[in-house]
Amino acid sequence: MGRVNNHSAAGVTALGWDVWNIRRDFPILKQKIHGKPLIYLDNAATAQKPHQVIEAVNRFYLEDCSNIHRGVHTLSERATKAYENAREKVRQFINAKSNKEIIFVRGATEAINLVAQAFGRTTVGAMDEIVLSSMEHHSNIVPWQMLCEEKGAHLRVIPMNEEGDLNLDKVNLPFNERTKLVALTHVSNAIGTINPIRKVIEAAHLRNIPVLIDGAQSAPHFRVDVQQLGCDFYVFSGHKLYGPTGVGVLYGKQSLLERMPPYQGGGDMIRSVTFEKTVFNELPYKFEAGTPNISGVTGLGAAIDYVHSVGLEQIEPYERSLTQYALEQLATYPWIRLIGRPRERVSVISFVVDGIHPHDVGTILDQEGIAIRTGHHCAQPVMEHFGLSATCRLSLAFYNTREEIDALVGALKKAREVFSNDGA
Numbered sequence: 061m062g063r064v065n066n067h068s069a070a071g072v073t074a075l076g077w078d079v080w081n082i083r084r085d086f087p088i089l090k091q092k093i094h095g096k097p098l099i100y101l102d103n104a105a106t107a108q109k110p111h112q113v114i115e116a117v118n119r120f121y122l123e124d125c126s127n128i129h130r131g132v133h134t135l136s137e138r139a140t141k142a143y144e145n146a147r148e149k150v151r152q153f154i155n156a157k158s159n160k161e162i163i164f165v166r167g168a169t170e171a172i173n174l175v176a177q178a179f180g181r182t183t184v185g186a187m188d189e190i191v192l193s194s195m196e197h198h199s200n201i202v203p204w205q206m207l208c209e210e211k212g213a214h215l216r217v218i219p220m221n222e223e224g225d226l227n228l229d230k231v232n233l234p235f236n237e238r239t240k241l242v243a244l245t246h247v248s249n250a251i252g253t254i255n256p257i258r259k260v261i262e263a264a265h266l267r268n269i270p271v272l273i274d275g276a277q278s279a280p281h282f283r284v285d286v287q288q289l290g291c292d293f294y295v296f297s298g299h300k301l302y303g304p305t306g307v308g309v310l311y312g313k314q315s316l317l318e319r320m321p322p323y324q325g326g327g328d329m330i331r332s333v334t335f336e337k338t339v340f341n342e343l344p345y346k347f348e349a350g351t352p353n354i355s356g357v358t359g360l361g362a363a364i365d366y367v368h369s370v371g372l373e374q375i376e377p378y379e380r381s382l383t384q385y386a387l388e389q390l391a392t393y394p395w396i397r398l399i400g401r402p403r404e405r406v407s408v409i410s411f412v413v414d415g416i417h418p419h420d421v422g423t424i425l426d427q428e429g430i431a432i433r434t435g436h437h438c439a440q441p442v443m444e445h446f447g448l449s450a451t452c453r454l455s456l457a458f459y460n461t462r463e464e465i466d467a468l469v470g471a472l473k474k475a476r477e478v479f480s481n482d483g484a
């Protein structure tokens with residue numbers, strides 16, 4: 061408790077949020093980098109893992125390690141149960157109708173590739189169109205480009221304005237009778253914009269166009285209800301949701317998944333195989349060929365339990381107030397330029413420092429123990445839109461604090477001094 065009181069001004073909000081207590085769940089945060097306490101502000105690239113997740117993965121290998129859906133022995137039954145329990149946790153987490161709609165994959169990237177292959181290759185033909193936005197992650201551009209290349213189809217792009225919001229007037233929604241799919245990010249990983257995806261989904265559905273939502277940056281920050289949103293596909297990665305790397309989720313409406321051919325062939329995705337004919341397994345196994353990432357899926361289940369125990373309804377306002385604080389602090393200095401001012405955003409902030417290349421900023425901050433991301437953030441079209449080749453990006457999680465933002469600003473001031481002395 062002494063610890064809590066020492067930090068009461070910043071750590072415990074009016075909501076009763078105790079960030080110092082939460083930080084104890086994340087062993088990595090105790091580390092020193094270059095002799096300074098680690099300040100981890102690169103959560104949009106990957107979030108840190110609480111010991112509950114690390115232990116769940118450990119426990120799988122220590123006690124339950126076995127293949128799933130095969131053996132009748134006890135370990136296999138335990139492993140299968142843990143794997144399928146995690147599927148139910150994911151179903152509840154995004155409020156899907158059925159477990160058959162939850163496919164485990166390697167990450168958001170593989171989920172999008174799965175849809176591009178299994179849905180795209182059977183649905184998209186020559187001269188057809190796929191609609192994206194100008195703020196997509198490369199993972200939600202390149203698979204569609206590859207499909208278009210193969211099929212002679214085209215990409216259409218919803219533009220964004222100077223603030224970093226999509227232009228969603230009727231004129232800017234490039235839907236027509238040739239549009240076969242809309243693939244749109246829920247939240248921009250580069251500038252933090254929350255897109256009004258319901259509006260796009262409704263407009264697309266008026267024309268019977270299915271919509272894929274890239275939820276890699278929304279699932280970690282606020283409650284997502286796929287039935288309420290009405291999206292046809294929703295994808296996210298476990299590792300950005302405090303879970304292990306190498307595991308992610310594709311949600312798809314059952315009717316669409318039923319109609320799609322398998323993505324990969326192998327074990328587990330079949331019911332029977334002869335050299336003449338193979339009968340495919342039912343959903344969701346049809347799309348899960350081979351031994352999956354069992355420990356990763358188990359860890360993702362533990363991550364979802366952890367997020368529930370903290371509470372998204374607590375996480376959201378805390379992250380919002382922390383983001384507001386960071387924006388105010390950064391805006392104090394005329395030599396820091398914030399990139400994008402979206403109407404609605406998550407805790408992802410891009411900026412540039414006058415006269416210092418983002419990579420140099422990142423290197424100097426690292427010397428202070430501060431981890432931010434610098435570069436194009438796998439979103440080169442966003443950088444191009446703002447006339448930049450790179451930015452600095454800080455991305456906050458619910459274990460970050462105001463003190464850490466103060467330290468970031470202090471380190472930026474120091475960097476600025478070093479560089480202006482050099483120039484003089």
Ligand SMILES: *Cc1c(COP(=O)(O)O)cnc(C)c1O
Pocket residue numbers: 104166167168169170197199200245247248249274276277297299
């Ligand atoms: C990180 C990210 C992806 C890709 O996720 P992986 O885990 O690398 O597969 C896709 N879209 C967005 C918006 C992202 O932030």
